[in-house]
Amino acid sequence: MALVNTKEMFKKAYDGGYAIGAFNVNNMEIVQGITEACKEENAPVILQVSKGARAYANHTYLVKLVEAAVIECPEIPVALHLDHGPDFETCKACIDGGFTSVMIDGSAHAFKDNIELTRKVVEYAHDRGVVVEGELGTLSGIEDEVSHEVGSYTRPEEVEEFVQKTGVDSLAIAIGTSHGAYKFKPEQCTRNEKGILVPPALRFDILEEVSKRLPGFPIVLHGSSSVPQEWVKVVNEHGGKMPDAIGVPEEQLRKAAQLSVCKINIDSDLRLAMTGTIRQFFDENPSKFDPREYLKPARANIKALVSHKLRDVLGCAGKA
Ligand code: G3H
Numbered sequence: 663m664a665l666v667n668t669k670e671m672f673k674k675a676y677d678g679g680y681a682i683g684a685f686n687v688n689n690m691e692i693v694q695g696i697t698e699a700c701k702e703e704n705a706p707v708i709l710q711v712s713k714g715a716r717a718y719a720n721h722t723y724l725v726k727l728v729e730a731a732v733i734e735c736p737e738i739p740v741a742l743h744l745d746h747g748p749d750f751e752t753c754k755a756c757i758d759g760g761f762t763s764v765m766i767d768g769s770a771h772a773f774k775d776n777i778e779l780t781r782k783v784v785e786y787a788h789d790r791g792v793v794v795e796g797e798l799g800t801l802s803g804i805e806d807e808v809s810h811e812v813g814s815y816t817r818p819e820e821v822e823e824f825v826q827k828t829g830v831d832s833l834a835i836a837i838g839t840s841h842g843a844y845k846f847k848p849e850q851c852t853r854n855e856k857g858i859l860v861p862p863a864l865r866f867d868i869l870e871e872v873s874k875r876l877p878g879f880p881i882v883l884h885g886s887s888s889v890p891q892e893w894v895k896v897v898n899e900h901g902g903k904m905p906d907a908i909g910v911p912e913e914q915l916r917k918a919a920q921l922s923v924c925k926i927n928i929d930s931d932l933r934l935a936m937t938g939t940i941r942q943f944f945d946e947n948p949s950k951f952d953p954r955e956y957l958k959p960a961r962a963n964i965k966a967l968v969s970h971k972l973r974d975v976l977g978c979a980g981k982a
């Protein structure tokens with residue numbers, strides 16, 4: 663199967679009550695770890711490339727790595743997506759350069775400007791068979807003092823006009839997730855009986871209101887790493903310092919996947935598994951220096967993590 667866009671993936675996911683995993687890729691081992699898991703679990707997948715990934719690895723290398731994965735995994739649908747496209751030019755370069763899906767992240771712009779920019783990308787993309795993800799609402803960051811104020815969430819009353827005027831194929835919304843490994847401050851959390859921090863619930867009321875206004879339309883969740891505490895522990899036990907790293911509980915993502923959320927973005931969890939593996943390896947093998955010896959278990963642990971997400975969180979295992 664050649665690279666596909668996400669149209670059919672999303673339709674099936676919406677109707678089937680599951681979500682497609684969108685995993686960020688930056689190098690060969692990450693591409694291999696993700697796609698080997700998807701092949702084994704018979705799951706469709708979105709491999710996504712950020713502006714930072716293009717700057718790090720080079721556009722052509724990333725496209726060719728993903729094309730290699732498609733050759734190695736002919737049974738599963740694979741989409742190549744631009745994550746957080748910052749402007750028209752970057753989206754155009756990806757559309758012209760082999761991507762099947764792009765995100766134009768106009769969320770920092772005023773509503774009217776976001777519509778204008780997004781519509782321009784949609785016009786260019788649709789003429790070339792490429793689909794577009796837009797965003798409304800801003801994802802909070804822990805430094806952002808207004809992050810959990812109502813103002814940063816998506817305003818449901820804006821979504822119909824945005825979708826209708828832009829022609830986007832999917833919409834990322836802000837309901838309380840955020841990027842990175844520090845999604846909530848400890849003081850926002852409660853503690854369960856084991857003393858583990860439990861973050862506040864996502865705003866499912868906003869998701870439901872958006873879905874009511876956009877029936878059948880695919881919604882996207884960014885910032886959806888769960889920051890597995892077992893990996894935080896490995897990192898911290900082997901020289902790392904990630905105090906109070908905390909993510910979105912997996913049950914909440916599972917619930918979102920059963921509703922209108924068709925794409926769930928995960929990057930930080932892969933970074934944690936890779937970094938934890940390599941830290942532990944160096945701690946236990948200080949004299950070793952062959953990169954293959956530490957990248958091999960890192961790749962295997964990314965694969966295990968992705969398999970778990972496909973089966974137990976996204977619900978897309980067996981849906982290829
Ligand atoms: O949304 C952010 C993704 O985790 C990509 O991160 O910009 O560091 O590549 P990056």
Ligand code: 13P
Nearest residue numbers: 842884885886887929930
């Ligand atoms: P995480 O940092 O939660 O993995 O989010 C990744 C993401 O949203 C990429 O766009």
Ligand code: ZN
Nearest residue numbers: 841884885927
């Ligand atoms: Zn994101």
